[in-house]
Amino acid sequence: MQQVRHLLEGKGKAVFAVAPEASVYDAVRQMAEKNVGALVVMQGDALVGIVSERDYARKVILKDRSSRDTPVAEIMTASVITVSVDATVDECMRLCTDGRLRHLPVIDGEAMVGIVSIGDLVKAVISEQKETISQLESYITG
DSSP states (O other), X not given: OOBHHHHHHHHOOOOOEEOTTSBHHHHHHHHHHHTOSEEEEXXXXXXXXXXXXXXXXXXXXXXXXXXXXXXXXXXXXXXXXXXXXXXXXXXXXXXXXXXXXXXXXXXXXXXXXXEEEHHXXXXXXXXXXXXXXXXXXXXXXX
């Protein structure tokens, strides 16, 4: 079973972050520029939240708030579920499914080292299933 560390080796460890006092507009602009659906919210080296397109849609747009005047801290999810680099893809899938999450920040000790998305996890599961099918086909025909 693949671990999160393997996913990060393949996709890279880039972490896109925003400060809690930044405007929601700046956060959404950065998400668009980086082509990501969420940013971690960092106060210095400390993870203090995560903000996503879903937060923007539900907490700004639907409440008719100004994205330029609203700080990220007011709409972010503060109780962030994180995973370690040793977590398995299955464990992460379970967390995403049970918590209806799309992004999991990855922690190694105290350091933020990456983020995995539900898309990353699905790709890993599909890859593993293809490998299993290939091995089974070889066994059957071999």
